[in-house]
Amino acid sequence: MELPISFTDRMQRLLGPEYKDFLAALQQPSPVSIRLNKAKFAGQPALVRVPWASHGYYLPERPSFTLDPLLHAGAYYVQEASSMFLEQALRQAVDLGQPLQVLDLCGAPGGKSTHIASLISKESLLVSNEVIRSRASILAENIMKWGAGNVLVTSNDPRDFGKLPNFFDVMVVDAPCSGEGMFRKDVQAISEWSDENVNLCAQRQQRILMDVWEALKPGGVLVYSTCTWNEQENEQNIAWLADQEQAESIRLNLEPAWGAVPTELNGVEGYRFYPHRVQGEGFFMAVVRKAGASGDTLTGKSRKKKYKLNRAGKKEQALVQDWLLEPDRFEWVQHGDVISALPAHLFEAADEVYQQLYVVYAGIEVAEVKGKKLKPLQGLALSQHLHREAFAKEELSLEQALRYLRKEDISVGGQGSNWLLLTYQDLALGWAKQVGNRLNNYYPKEWRIRMELPQDLPEPLLL
Numbered sequence: 001m002e003l004p005i006s007f008t009d010r011m012q013r014l015l016g017p018e019y020k021d022f023l024a025a026l027q028q029p030s031p032v033s034i035r036l037n038k039a040k041f042a043g044q045p046a047l048v049r050v051p052w053a054s055h056g057y058y059l060p061e062r063p064s065f066t067l068d069p070l071l072h073a074g075a076y077y078v079q080e081a082s083s084m085f086l087e088q089a090l091r092q093a094v095d096l097g098q099p100l101q102v103l104d105l106c107g108a109p110g111g112k113s114t115h116i117a118s119l120i121s122k123e124s125l126l127v128s129n130e131v132i133r134s135r136a137s138i139l140a141e142n143i144m145k146w147g148a149g150n151v152l153v154t155s156n157d158p159r160d161f162g163k164l165p166n167f168f169d170v171m172v173v174d175a176p177c178s179g180e181g182m183f184r185k186d187v188q189a190i191s192e193w194s195d196e197n198v199n200l201c202a203q204r205q206q207r208i209l210m211d212v213w214e215a216l217k218p219g220g221v222l223v224y225s226t227c228t229w230n231e232q233e234n235e236q237n238i239a240w241l242a243d244q245e246q247a248e249s250i251r252l253n254l255e256p257a258w259g260a261v262p263t264e265l266n267g268v269e270g271y272r273f274y275p276h277r278v279q280g281e282g283f284f285m286a287v288v289r290k291a292g293a294s295g296d297t298l299t300g301k302s303r304k305k306k307y308k309l310n311r312a313g314k315k316e317q318a319l320v321q322d323w324l325l326e327p328d329r330f331e332w333v334q335h336g337d338v339i340s341a342l343p344a345h346l347f348e349a350a351d352e353v354y355q356q357l358y359v360v361y362a363g364i365e366v367a368e369v370k371g372k373k374l375k376p377l378q379g380l381a382l383s384q385h386l387h388r389e390a391f392a393k394e395e396l397s398l399e400q401a402l403r404y405l406r407k408e409d410i411s412v413g414g415q416g417s418n419w420l421l422l423t424y425q426d427l428a429l430g431w432a433k434q435v436g437n438r439l440n441n442y443y444p445k446e447w448r449i450r451m452e453l454p455q456d457l458p459e460p461l462l463l
């Protein structure tokens with residue numbers, strides 16, 4: 001691995017005598033880790049735990065994740081371990097038992113968002129945003145697979161969040177960065193690195209922080225992170241923000257065995273993750289609190305107006321409401337032919353988001369209604385709130401599941417004309433429709449596995 005000279009100079013200055021251990025660690029393969037979705041997978045795998053994340057696990061080697069139906073069912077997310085440190089920031093700096101409005105500003109592909117969704121209460125709302133449209137679709141896919149139901153996926157520029165002043169209790173800004181911490185995983189990051197790019201990234205991060213700061217409530221918590229090591233994009237930026245906005249640094253308790261390194265600039269503390277100290281990639285995180293008390297502002301809920309969300313008609317609602325567990329906990333909304341469900345107590349806040357932002361996916365997309373024809377949607381199949389008993393089910397073998405996920409025609413026997421929920425290891429994968437003795441595959445085309453299946457299928461990961 002050939003590293004840019006200026007990068008090695010910087011790292012030598014930062015690490016001193018530890019530099020040679022750091023360099024040696026960069027030559028090692030990246031550790032592989034996953035985070036379980038406990039709402040879908042109750043088992044305890046016999047794997048080594050990521051010590052700072054309650055459901056994070058290391059794998060001994062990288063399996064073919066694509067060929068594991070449980071990944072597609074949202075039973076786990078493949079996430080590098082250092083990033084899971086977000087859990088400590090949220091557990092230590094925020095009262096997660098409270099109903100919270102949380103923003104994940106730079107959300108795609110969804111590692112932090114799915115983690116946040118597992119940590120916040122059911123009464124909380126997560127707005128998971130990604131400015132780049134194509135990446136927002138991938139984010140929506142991963143949010144759907146996780147299946148929480150209290151998430152809105154938006155695709156907006158950070159400056160659009162100025163239209164939601166004092167709206168969020170918590171904001172996570174996992175900023176686009178120069179990616180030094182990804183060098184061993186992604187060699188392209190090395191060729192794209194330059195001093196100039198570091199400067200550009202640092203300036204962009206400042207712009208992002210300034211643009212979005214307005215949307216944080218007084219007393220609210222901002223978690224800032226990057227996957228890079230240089231001080232410009234890390235300590236200097238967060239100290240700059242704290243200075244501009246009189247934000248208060250929040251100190252986190254660290255177990256020495258974790259290996260994270262605390263740093264400090266102008267009274268603002270941050271945490272560094274280096275590959276020679278931690279089993280994970282390079283990472284930086286800092287947490288600050290906005291000045292003021294949370295009761296200082298109204299969130300805008302009082303100035304009520306015309307709703308942007310359309311409530312579904314009683315007739316349409318009656319057709320699909322039994323498809324969710326606890327249907328009374330939801331508001332049913334309709335856009336075009338699509339009926340979705342949003343947790344009822346989040347309706348006002350969700351509407352506020354709809355008024356101001358471009359929403360890609362919201363709550364649970366339940367069904368498409370065309371006249372008398374009803375089609376259950378993928379968001380429903382993968383939802384943690386699906387009422388499974390409302391549907392006929394068919395459990396698939398590993399090969400059948402993979403063929404279904406490739407959007408091939410599969411046959412499960414049977415007759416008639418009804419919707420089937422296809423499962424693997426009892427976890428829902430999606431829908432098929434029995435038409436006579438044929439089965440129509442309704443797996444979303446854009447999500448299908450493109451890889452050819454090998455002769456010998458690998459053992460599924462968590463079994």
Ligand SMILES: C[S@@+](CC[C@H](N)C(=O)[O-])C[C@H]1O[C@@H](n2cnc3c(N)ncnc32)[C@H](O)[C@@H]1O
Binds near residue numbers: 083108110
């Ligand atoms: C480090 S990645 C986020 C990873 C994500 N948080 C996760 O855990 O899966 C940074 C994201 O910021 C997005 N991004 C790029 N330019 C941006 C900008 N100017 N403002 C906000 N986000 C931006 C990128 O598209 C990318 O998805």
